[in-house]
Amino acid sequence: MKKLREEDAMKKMLLIAAIIFSIVSFSSHAMAEEITQMFPERFGVKIVSVAVRPFTLTNKDPETIQKYGALPQEAAYEISEVLTKLNSEELFVLDREESIGAVIIEALGDDTRRRKEDAPLRGQWDRANVVISGTCSVFQNQIYFYPKICGSEDNQLVQMTPVIMPEKDLFKSLRELGRSVAEHFQYFKPKELAWEIPSKNFKKNEYVIAVLPFNNQIQDAERKKKFAPFAGIASNHISAAISSLSLAKGPQIVLTCWDEKTLEILEKELSDDSSLTNKTEMVRGKWLNVDAFIFGRYTIINDQLSVTAKIVEVQNRTTKVFPRVAGSSDASAQMLWALKHLVTLPFKTRGDAAERPYWASLLTETKDSDALEACLQAYTNFLSANLYRYMDAVEYYKEALSYDNGYLCPRVLMASCYSQWGYQKTLTNEDKSDGGKYKLALQEAEKAYNQAKDLSATQTAMAHVKLNLGEYGKARKYAKMAVQSDPQNAEAFYFLGLATSDMDDKRMYLNQAVELNPNCARAHHDLGYYVYYEGKKYRDCDIAERCLNEAVKINPGYTIAYLSQWELYTARGDYEKAQQCIDAALANGGNEYYIKNFLENPPPPIPCR
Known part of the structure; x- marks a missing residue:
């Protein structure tokens, strides 16, 4: 009772x-x-x-x-x-x-x-x-x-x-x-979305950008000191990515910077809490001789490193705030890779941008700012793939569609996300199954394709899914349609290369993918793995090494590339370098189960030429 x-x-x-x-x-x-x-x-x-x-x-x-x-x-x-x-x-x-x-x-x-x-x-x-x-x-x-x-x-x-x-x-x-x-x-709430950089009404021949050191907001004194170098590393990482940007028809992108001493003096002057009038004039005089500047901050909460960045356009007085990049504090390299892709994205959404993602033109084809924000948040999680956040990415893509069901970009990207998620499942599941993710990828890709059959982006999505399903003939069909619709689509050439059995054609298509997008880590890896030594009696290790080194340089979280390096160095008998590759894979968020299983059942060694 x-x-x-x-x-x-x-x-x-x-x-x-x-x-x-x-x-x-x-x-x-x-x-x-x-x-x-x-x-x-x-x-x-x-x-x-x-x-x-x-x-x-x-x-x-x-x-x-x-x-x-x-x-x-x-x-x-x-x-x-x-x-x-x-x-x-x-x-x-x-x-x-x-x-x-x-x-x-x-x-x-x-x-x-x-x-x-x-x-x-x-x-x-x-x-x-x-x-x-x-x-x-x-x-x-x-x-x-x-x-x-x-x-x-x-x-x-x-x-x-x-x-x-x-x-x-x-x-x-x-x-x-x-x-x-x-x-x-x-x-x-804004009535119009402005995402492209430089904006369409920008008229000058040069677009000058300054990248400022990131602000260390870590509370714990010991960790604040430990992660102090990250402030400069983040800004330098973004600077390197921006320096490689180019526009075919737009203004020339120019990166400008200042030495550390100047920064220290300016920070000291700006730390005064008195009237902002003098600060404003000083900032205008010393800094605002640029068209845009980039800065950000980082902190650690519950052992999770959180990094955020912004771009401010001076002419339009607009600020673009990027979604938070977050993950284990031990996986900072993968986070930097995601960060640079996010920050350079507004430049790549322009039609005249080099290295433009095949779906970039679809990003701003919505009038709903919440839909765009959810799509960007999903893409941020997708970029952090080695941090196992595919599930979060899918949730945000669905959220974007809930705001604008006709928004094609999240549907195309969701198909890609399911494809990558399924591929990761085949690497980590004991039964090598995709966990049903390829079927979900096909559903989203077909919806996108039926919505716009003539777009290179939807054709590329279909090629990706068919490739993972092992339907190589259909994958080639959609990839060829995609490159015909957009000859600058590096991703379509990449999938065409993977779906082609003839080694000479495979080499040609993968080389084309690398030429169109030199920062495509997967293309560099597969160019080394498939073209130069798979199926041959002897491996050309020098060429393979250059390709694989470039792949992990572009994407430090690329586990499979590290394991391909391990194969190469083991074949050479350089076991010290082989072990360094395994250590790097683990240090950059590689799946321990997959790496252990690979080392227990490695492919048979083939001697170098």
Whole structure:
């Protein structure tokens, strides 16, 4: 009886909690609509300023603080970035982050923002029209965010619906937090999407870009020191990727940089908390002789390294915020590879860009900014394939389609994602099965193809799926259609090479893929593996070595390329280098089961020529 009474009492408490939660949610939704409808008239200014304060972590135990000490700042940062993506002339997001990039963003405001009457918009927290803050907690493997919005003048408070997610979905919960806050600012949602860089209205012959060192936001002193070099590594990695960009018809892309001493002097000058007027002029004089600049930040939460980047275009005063790249702090090389692909993507979506992904032209064929954002988030997870985030990628592709069911890009990419996921399954499953992923890939590829049969992108998707299914004749058919539709489609030439049995034709097609896209790691690997030594009595190890070295240089997380290197060095009798390849594969996130199984059952050695 006592147990029954306790259960009844618990049920009543849960019922009361549910009712209270419903009331709070309803009132929060109503308040959100009210605030949204009143922007910006309720504040009596042309531009509404929003200050985002770091959240408060309610946990007090040392272990949680050590693991999640960066969470309050990351919550504020996520919200700031979501609002920044709105790119509205009427919304100004104040950022407390004392980085060069943040100050430069403030310098990009037009003259009306620097007038005396608009002074409250220029950086003082207590002068903002709206303040966003909240609390966060970690309890029983769950993360709780309780955001709130407050009007600074009338103290009107909106206690928004909590965001509660499993601890393992840390970065998903941060994204959901940002989205929930953004719902209150739908007034500022952009009416048009601007993603291409340089923008179509850019008229000069040169497009000058500066890449700034990334900001180290790691809380733990020991780790902050350990990861200090990453600030320069990230910016240099992106600089190297941008320096190789070229446009066939557009302006020449020029990379500009400054020495470390200049950076140190400028950082010191910008660290003063006094009036921003002098800072603004200094930044304009020393830095804004560029058309765009790139900067970012990184931190560690619960042993996960998180990296974010932005591109600011000076002429259009627009900021492009890229999805967060996150993963194990031991897999930084793979994350850098993903980061450089993300940051260079806006340049590659232009029709005149070299090394353009076969699906790039489809990326901006949606008018829904949420659909584009979800597609980019999915692509970020797909790039981090060695971190086993295919499932998350598929979820985000489906989310993009939920916003715009006619959006072709996520469907094409989802087919590719399922194909790669299935291929990984064949490498790691004991029965070598694809886990049903190839069938799902075929379903998505067929939907995309039936929607637009004449597009090279949909034809390429079909070629990829048919290749994985072992239907080489059909794979060749679709790949040939794709290269006829778009002779610059490197991926189609790559799949055509894999589907071709004649070794001379295979070599020709793979070489064409490499020429069109020198940064295609898979093409370099397969050119070495298939063309130069498979099926021959002797291997041409020198040529194979160059191809395989290039593959792992482009993609440090390319496990199969490391194992191909292991075969090559073992054939040469260079066992020390062979072991270094295995160590590199494991250090860069390689699947231990697959690597162990490969070493226990290696292919028969073939001597070098």
